[in-house]
Amino acid sequence: MAQIHPTAIVDAGAQLDDSVTVGAYTLIGPHVKIAGGTSIGPHCVIEGHTTIGRDNRIFQFNSLGAIPQDKKYAGEPGELIIGERNTIREFGTYNIGTPGGGGVTRVGNDNWLMAYVHLAHDCIVGNHTTFANNAQMAGHVQVDDWVILGGFTNVHQFVRIGAHGMTALGTVVLAHQPPFVMSEGQPARARSMNFEGLRRRGFSAERVSAVKAMHKALYRDGITLEQSKARIAELAQSHPAAQADVAMMLEFLGATSTNDRGIVR
Template sequence: MARIHETARVDPAAELDADVEIGAYTLIGPNVRIAAGTSVGPHCVIEGHTTIGRNNRIFQFCSLGAVPQDKKYAGEPCELIIGDGNTVREFCTFNIGTPGGGGVTRVGDDNWIMAYVHLAHDCRVGNHTIFANNSQLAGHVEVGDWVILGGFTVVHQFVRLGAHSMTAMCSLLFADLPPFVMAQGQPARARSMNFEGLRRRGFTPERIAAVKAMHKALYRDGLTLQEAIAEIGALTQRYPEAAADVSLMTSFLSATPAERGIVR
């Protein structure tokens, strides 16, 4: 049987693997499923249609799976899905999705989520991200793999953050943040590319040179967004090893709504 503290309250209909640990005074609702190796600290509330994968560590005082902060929500059976190997620190709040946003709030694998982080309804978070303390995501935000959010970063609804991007402390995002870009400010502005992060992840000198060329096309050559997309797409001829990185950038930019634009 799962290791459940005597003061915890777990609904009999909840599905907990035998290797799950539940801390004191924690409440687990009937539609919750938790896989092997996951531990939930004391004084947590996990409710709604919430699925939590393997080997997660959820610290005390978290609220996961509560109804969305959306006046249109009318009790539909929407979901929160959390993957494997995540760390979720104290006082985090993750809400379920809404019918208008696909019905699912989703967190991937191996994410490091620090204290007081809020994920609103229908957010989609990739893998290997780091959210520093008090990062706040409004509804429908999309966060790519390896993104790092500085403390007190606030992200407007429907904004997308591309893979390997990064924000400084107290950044405020109203526009899409392209892959690889480092941003800072209120509102956030592009400052550089995340070169050190890319080196630490094993990017070769050729791939980093391609990212530098992307930065030049986007921010230094005075091009329109469409002109920059064409310029970046041609980089595969100069940097064939970076073809996947170029595709990542052009696909992201091409999907950016004109009314929102990118962080400049």
């Protein structure tokens, strides 16, 4: 049997692995599924169609799976899906998805999500991210792998932040932030690329050099975005070790071009 504190209320319909622990005064609804090794702190509310994977550590006073803060929402089915090995600190609010956004709010694996993080409906968070205290995501935000969001970062709805990016304290992200970019300000402006983070993750000198060239094409050469994309594409030939990095940048720039938010400049 799962280790459930006597004061916790777990609906009979909830599916908890035998190794799950549940703290005092926590409420778990009938459509919740929690896999093995996950611990739930005291005073949490986990409701809705919420699925939580293995080995997550969820601290006290979290609200997971509540209905969206969306006036258009009319009770349609939606889900919150949380992967494995995530740390979710106090006072997080993660809402289920809506029909207009695919119906799922999703958190990947190995993320470090600090206190007071808000994930609105239909947000998609990748793997190995770090969100500092009070990082706030509006609806339909996508945050790719290895992103670091500084404390009090606010992200506008329908915005995407590319992999390996970083924001400074109090940044307001109103446009798509391409991969590798470090930004700051209100609204966010690109200041550099996350070179130190890339080195820590084992990027070779050739890959870092390619990222520098991408930054130059996007932000330093004074050319159009289409011209920047053409120069970036050429890097796959001159920097063969960075082909995947170039492809990721081009995919991002292509995918976000259909959205009127533009990119962080």
